Amino acid sequence: MQTSVTFKNIDPSDHLKSYVQDKLNRFDRFLDNPAEASVVLSVEKFRHIAEVNITGDRLKINGREETNDMYSAIDMVMDKLEKQIKKNKEKIRERRGSRGAVKASPMVGFADTLAEEDAEGEIVVTTIDYKPMDAEEAVMQLDLIDDSFLVFTNAKTDEVNVVYRRNDGHYGLIQPIR
Known part of the structure; x- marks a missing residue:
């Protein structure tokens, strides 16, 4: 500057x-x-x-x-x-x-916390609402909600995937192995 x-x-x-x-x-x-x-x-x-x-x-x-x-x-x-x-x-x-043509749903990618207390050794259960989409649409959704990751169902494979923002500015995709 x-x-x-x-x-x-x-x-x-x-x-x-x-x-x-x-x-x-x-x-x-x-x-x-x-x-x-x-x-x-x-x-x-x-x-x-x-x-x-x-x-x-x-x-x-x-x-x-x-x-x-x-x-x-x-x-x-x-x-x-x-x-x-x-x-x-x-x-x-x-x-x-x-x-843009893609609108972010307010519920996509946000976690609802079921257990409020986070004591040592206690497991905090969260539920995530996800919808079917391809990886490119998931990246666009991730930019719209300005979060660090997005859980979605891959429309091609019908499996749960996670797209996340990497430290180098690129995006990563986590897919399960069959």
Whole structure:
């Protein structure tokens, strides 16, 4: 992320600048395309103000926070921005999901917990509602529900399969052996 840091009524500090850049770099995982951030750090009497404007990836996000400490103002404004980015991405994901031909059922892939307590040694029983579909449709459903796995019945083999999101960003498919 390209970052420009401006200081008003405060001495420019490389440590503050690198602190802001480190905090902003964590937003790169939320943004698909490169973004630009302009940060204004200012002091007015005893108030330390951090203003951040992020543009790019078809979104514009602004945040402002003032406290008695510059580092806490930066942390608080970064938390605000993270909430705004997540909310915006969720809104885009919901819109994208409503346009497609495949609609996610609210019950598909979610587990209903029958036993609430999870004491040591006690087995927690869950039931999962699954429906017949092929693996490609299961991957699309997994993206729509934004979960880590999806249990479904393979329409070709009539067996229960699990599709899951791997750490490397790809998808995995678990099939039973006959």
